[in-house]
Amino acid sequence: MKILMKGNEAICEAAIRAGCVGFFGYPITPQNEVPEYMSTKMAESGGTFVQAESEVAAINMVYGASAAGARVMTSSSSPGIALKQEGISYLAAADLPCLIVSVSRSGPGLAGILPSQSDYFQATKGGGNGDYYMPVFAPNSVQEATDFVQKSFEVAERYRTPVMVLIDGLLGQMMEPVEFSAPNIPQFDKSWAVGPRNGRERNIRNSLDLSPESLEQTNIRRFKRYDEIIANETRVESTVQDGDEVVVVAYGTSARIAVNAIEELGAAGIKAGLIRPITLWPFPNAAFQNLPASVKHVVVVELSQGQMVFDVKLAVAGKLPVHFYGRNGGMIFESPEIAREVTKIVRGE
Amino acid sequence: MTTRMVFSGFGGQGVLTLGQIIATIAMNKGKEVTWMPSYGPEMRGGTANCAVIISDSSIGSPQVITNIDVLCALNMPSIDKFLPKVNPGGLVIYNSSIITEAIARDDVRTVAIDATNIALNLGEAKVQNMVMIAGFLTASDLFTKDDVQAALQSKFGGKPELMAMNMAAIEKGM
Amino acid sequence: MGKVVYEKSAGLTDSPMSYCPGCLHGTIHKLVAESLVELGVLDRSVLVASVGCSVVAYQFYNCDAVQAAHGRAPAVATGIKRVSPESIVFTYQGDGDLAAIGTSEIIHAAHRGENITVIFVNNAIYGMTGGQMAPTTLITQKTSTSPKGRVENQAGLPMKVSEMMAQIPSSYYIERVSAHNVPNILKTKKAITKAFRNQIDGKGFSMVEILSTCPIGWHVTPVEATKFVESAMVPYFPLGVYKDEGEVRS
Numbered sequence: 094m095k096i097l098m099k100g101n102e103a104i105c106e107a108a109i110r111a112g113c114v115g116f117f118g119y120p121i122t123p124q125n126e127v128p129e130y131m132s133t134k135m136a137e138s139g140g141t142f143v144q145a146e147s148e149v150a151a152i153n154m155v156y157g158a159s160a161a162g163a164r165v166m167t168s169s170s171s172p173g174i175a176l177k178q179e180g181i182s183y184l185a186a187a188d189l190p191c192l193i194v195s196v197s198r199s200g201p202g203l204a205g206i207l208p209s210q211s212d213y214f215q216a217t218k219g220g221g222n223g224d225y226y227m228p229v230f231a232p233n234s235v236q237e238a239t240d241f242v243q244k245s246f247e248v249a250e251r252y253r254t255p256v257m258v259l260i261d262g263l264l265g266q267m268m269e270p271v272e273f274s275a276p277n278i279p280q281f282d283k284s285w286a287v288g289p290r291n292g293r294e295r296n297i298r299n300s301l302d303l304s305p306e307s308l309e310q311t312n313i314r315r316f317k318r319y320d321e322i323i324a325n326e327t328r329v330e331s332t333v334q335d336g337d338e339v340v341v342v343a344y345g346t347s348a349r350i351a352v353n354a355i356e357e358l359g360a361a362g363i364k365a366g367l368i369r370p371i372t373l374w375p376f377p378n379a380a381f382q383n384l385p386a387s388v389k390h391v392v393v394v395e396l397s398q399g400q401m402v403f404d405v406k407l408a409v410a411g412k413l414p415v416h417f418y419g420r421n422g423g424m425i426f427e428s429p430e431i432a433r434e435v436t437k438i439v440r441g442e
Numbered sequence: 443m444t445t446r447m448v449f450s451g452f453g454g455q456g457v458l459t460l461g462q463i464i465a466t467i468a469m470n471k472g473k474e475v476t477w478m479p480s481y482g483p484e485m486r487g488g489t490a491n492c493a494v495i496i497s498d499s500s501i502g503s504p505q506v507i508t509n510i511d512v513l514c515a516l517n518m519p520s521i522d523k524f525l526p527k528v529n530p531g532g533l534v535i536y537n538s539s540i541i542t543e544a545i546a547r548d549d550v551r552t553v554a555i556d557a558t559n560i561a562l563n564l565g566e567a568k569v570q571n572m573v574m575i576a577g578f579l580t581a582s583d584l585f586t587k588d589d590v591q592a593a594l595q596s597k598f599g600g601k602p603e604l605m606a607m608n609m610a611a612i613e614k615g616m
Numbered sequence: 617m618g619k620v621v622y623e624k625s626a627g628l629t630d631s632p633m634s635y636c637p638g639c640l641h642g643t644i645h646k647l648v649a650e651s652l653v654e655l656g657v658l659d660r661s662v663l664v665a666s667v668g669c670s671v672v673a674y675q676f677y678n679c680d681a682v683q684a685a686h687g688r689a690p691a692v693a694t695g696i697k698r699v700s701p702e703s704i705v706f707t708y709q710g711d712g713d714l715a716a717i718g719t720s721e722i723i724h725a726a727h728r729g730e731n732i733t734v735i736f737v738n739n740a741i742y743g744m745t746g747g748q749m750a751p752t753t754l755i756t757q758k759t760s761t762s763p764k765g766r767v768e769n770q771a772g773l774p775m776k777v778s779e780m781m782a783q784i785p786s787s788y789y790i791e792r793v794s795a796h797n798v799p800n801i802l803k804t805k806k807a808i809t810k811a812f813r814n815q816i817d818g819k820g821f822s823m824v825e826i827l828s829t830c831p832i833g834w835h836v837t838p839v840e841a842t843k844f845v846e847s848a849m850v851p852y853f854p855l856g857v858y859k860d861e862g863e864v865r866s
Contacts, residue, residue, distance in 0.1 A: 095469055097462065097465055097466050097469055097475070097477065114699060115695070115698065115699050117695065122481070123481060141698040141699055143694065143698060143728070145691065145724070146720055146721070146723075146724035146727075147720060149688065149691075149720075149721075150688070150691040150694075150720065150721055150724065151691075153684065153685060153688040153691035153692050153695065153721070154691050154692070154694050154695035154698070155695060156682075156684070156685075156688075156691075156692055156695060157664070157682060157684075157691065157692035157693060157694060157695025157696040157697075158695035158696060158698060158699040159695070160682045160692070160695075160696060161662075161695070161696045161699050161700040161703065162699075162700075163699035163700070165695070165699065179685055180685065180688070183684075183685050187682075187683075206481070262481070263478070263504065263505070266478065266479055266481050267476055267477060267478040267479075267504045268462065268465060268476070268477035268478075269475065269476050269477075269504075270469045270474075270475060287662045287680035287681065287682055287696065287700075287703070288660070288662065288680065288696075288700045288702070288703045289659065289660035289700075289702055289703060290659050290660065290679075290680060291659065292659070295678065295679060295680050295681070296680045296681075297674050297680065297681045297682070297683070298681075298682045298683070299665075299674060299681070299682070299683040300683060301671060301672070301683050346503075349501075349502045349503055349504070350502055350503040351502075352500075352502045353502035353503060425503070425505060427503065427505075427507060427508070428502060428503065
């Protein structure tokens with residue numbers, strides 16, 4: 094049965110149904126429905142809800158709870174995610190799973206509260222210190238947001254890594270019909286968790302390693318896991334087909350609008366296909382290999398001054414011209430605007 | 443077939459809820475639907491609005507900034523802001539209790555609903571948003587009274603007196 | 617066979633301690649370890665190690681451990697205790713960690729009345745990073761970042777952590793002790809045991825502030841260091857129970 098739900102609330106419901114037992118967060122617009130929903134529902138489901146004194150504290154509570162083996166999450170928005178970067182680095186370093194929901198707003202600084210995609214770098218390139226990556230899912234609908242929340246817990250626990258679901262204020266605030274699947278997350282080994290020992294060897298969850306020889310090996314082992322994530326968890330949607338003149342690349346909210354633009358382009362006689370990265374890390378490089386010979390241009394559209402475009406350029410590797418069109422600051426393009434820009438590019442104007 | 447709607451009024455007039463009810467009705471009828479509120483400082487005391495898109499196919503952007511098919515306006519600022527963006531042939535359902543000026547477009551259909559007064563006469567100002575639903579029933583074929591009843595049942599089913607009050611509000615507006 | 621009159625606590629591992637000669641971390645570790653063993657909770661204890669000289673404390677305590685980012689130990693402990701209430705969770709933090717970068721986390725953990733135990737070792741200096749001024753460095757005390765001695769009109773007066781924590785409505789037990797001589801070590805042990813007993817009994821937030829030394833950072837001999845605690849630290853940081861809701865409420 095479908096329910097009409099806000100993205101922010103659907104994410105919570107999905108998390109609880111996926112067995113999330115702890116939420117640690119701090120208020121910030123436009124994600125306030127998340128801690129509000131969790132404050133009620135965690136109590137009802139017997140889980141833990143803590144409104145922390147800061148985003149820094151919240152992510153460190155997640156670190157502790159995850160170290161104790163619990164399936165836990167936090168959520169925030171742009172400046173708050175910036176504060177969580179320290180903790181995210183520690184979670185990655187201590188091989189601890191968790192879900193971080195990022196409902197992005199415009200930046201930099203305090204900036205505005207309206208939807209933006211200017212936190213692509215923040216999500217995919219770290220911000221915390223050190224050699225680490227974090228899988229990032231970028232859903233484009235309320236339904237996908239719920240599905241990927243549940244998938245995120247599985248990926249987090251399978252590979253022992255923090256995972257982010259990145260949406261923006263638009264997906265967080267909008268309502269859409271959503272259907273909750275019965276999540277079937279395997280029971281992963283958590284014999285590494287701290288807590289009552291009952292005679293077992295002691296467990297230490299830690300990121301400190303003052304021996305360069307050992308630290309290098311630890312990091313190399315983690316990157317082997319990253320290789321597995323790249324091989325198994327990369328996701329992309331592509332509608333590109335032979336005859337398309339142009340490929341439009343967009344994720345999340347932008348991809349929704351790009352779909353309309355592609356329809357309008359088609360009506361005007363310009364054949365365009367969409368590549369929608371669903372995981373931003375790992376980035377779906379393969380989708381950009383072996384594009385049809387008919388494709389002459391790649392146009393990246395983002396609600397930013399251009400961030401994902403750099404990954405697209407790496408993936409395209411100089412084989413095609415990569416163009417960019419973006420709005421930022423909470424301004425959201427409409428589909429005719431994208432169609433107009435793509436038309437100009439295709440016609441060489 | 444896609445219908446792009448804007449619901450707009452003062453904060454407290456229940457336009458967000460009204461939009462949700464219309465979206466729920468459409469969802470129950472198997473349509474694709476999105477509901478998108480304006481959010482931010484303006485929600486505190488000023489105007490509030492939300493966009494609802496109902497479609498037979500999947501919906502791209504949930505925002506309705508231009509090309510409005512249906513404007514449901516509960517106060518004068520909403521007319522000022524959104525009337526110029528209503529498509530020719532579009533529908534404007536407005537709260538004539540407080541929007542007393544004539545609608546300055548002759549290429550749109552208009553339905554006046556005395557929503558605030560009807561609600562006050564019923565003794566419950568809060569149901570003025572429900573009265574507006576009457577405008578959809580008289581001037582569009584988007585849904586029927588039975589569809590409305592079913593959607594309200596899921597929202598107020600546990601509270602018969604609220605259910606009755608809301609249905610009465612819609613009847614009075616017809 | 618002679619009779620065993622003294623042995624290392626089962627609460628400590630066989631790992632040789634890496635602390636400097638004359639440092640009292642070793643003594644305090646022993647007291648904490650003994651308390652956990654005597655209370656019968658070692659098997660379900662979780663140490664949250666902080667950043668500072670005791671960053672590697674997880675090598676020495678014979679229990680589970682999580683190493684926390686600088687200052688965040690009370691938040692990490694909150695996370696552990698909330699999802700694993702049967703665990704006996706304690707943080708071990710120095711004055712740089714707890715009283716500078718971690719003031720927010722310690723104050724709010726106490727404000728929430730988290731049922732955890734905090735071992736706060738105050739030696740009035742940043743030891744690990746090479747002897748810089750701490751919030752608890754005394755006026756005129758020389759450090760590598762207050763080479764002419766701490767000056768009030770630049771750095772303010774030293775922070776009195778126990779006094780501050782006792783003002784927090786939801787804190788349960790706050791005591792300041794010292795580990796600089798035998799009578800005080802015995803009192804320290806009692807305070808530590810009480811702080812863990814409180815957690816076992818579900819009483820809430822307990823913190824023991826322990827005055828300690830840093831002969832290397834202070835550039836004095838271990839004996840001079842203990843004398844400095846007696847003559848300079850104790851007068852500014854008076855020992856005693858600052859708050860005991862158990863006494864108030866019973």
